[in-house]
Amino acid sequence: MLIQLIYVSSAVRLLSEKELLELLAQAREINRKSNVTGMLLYGEGNFLQVLEGEAEDVDAIYAAIRKDSRHHHLYLIVREPIAARNFSEWSMGFHRMSTEELHEPGYAKLWEAGLDGRRASAAPAIAIELLREFASR
Ligand SMILES: Cc1cc2nc3c(=O)[nH]c(=O)nc-3n(C[C@H](O)[C@H](O)[C@H](O)COP(=O)(O)O)c2cc1C
Known part of the structure; x- marks a missing residue:
């Protein structure tokens, strides 16, 4: 069964570019082996x-992510079956959201809602919209 899982979390401290790239390289290697796809947004210390x-x-993979000491306050928003992948590529x-992006009127609202x-959870479509918006850039 194909599923989609979405969560938010906070980095325990601001991560450097190098730390983020290391995290991504590790994640991508594991995901490729498990045929898991997705999208990660990082902005002002939140994921x-x-x-x-x-x-x-x-x-x-989510069980491993939950144990990761690089972030905390994980909050599961969605875990549900899907007919097809949205992030298959x-x-x-x-995408690391810049301060400007975070404060653009349209995104500020989405990001705020996505991280609360x-x-x-009450409006998962907003989180999905935000992820898709930046996946397509
Ligand atoms: C914000 C964040 C996102 C992550 N995303 C992934 C991911 O998509 N896939 C993955 O395998 N690991 C991801 N990781 C890393 C995992 O937490 C973990 O370090 C990795 O899966 C290795 O797990 P293991 O040490 O238990 O083998 C992520 C970590 C963080 C902090």
């Missing part, structure tokens, strides 16, 4: 990530 793939693969797409776990 919003979607993972998609076979349920057992996604759940195993990326083992893990990535409870609000995002």
Whole structure:
């Protein structure tokens, strides 16, 4: 069964460019082996990530992600079956949101909602929209 899982979290401290690239390289290698795809957004110390793939693969990777000491305050927004992948082109797409982007009127609202776990759970479409917006850049 193909599923999609989306969560938000906060980095324990601001990550350097090098640390982010290392994290991504590691994630992409594992995801490729498990045929897991997705997108990761990072902005001002917060993460919003979607993972998609076979349920057992996604759940195993999310279990590892949850134990990762580089971030905390994980909040699961969505875990549900999907008919087809939305991010099939990326083992893990990535976009670091600039301060300007975070404060653009349109995105500011989305990002805020995307990172407020409870609000995002009530409106997961907003989180998906934000992830897709930056995946297509
Ligand atoms: C924000 C964030 C996103 C991550 N995304 C992924 C990912 O998509 N795939 C992945 O395999 N690991 C990802 N990781 C790394 C995992 O947490 C973990 O370090 C990695 O899967 C290796 O796990 P292991 O040490 O238990 O083998 C991510 C870590 C963080 C902090």
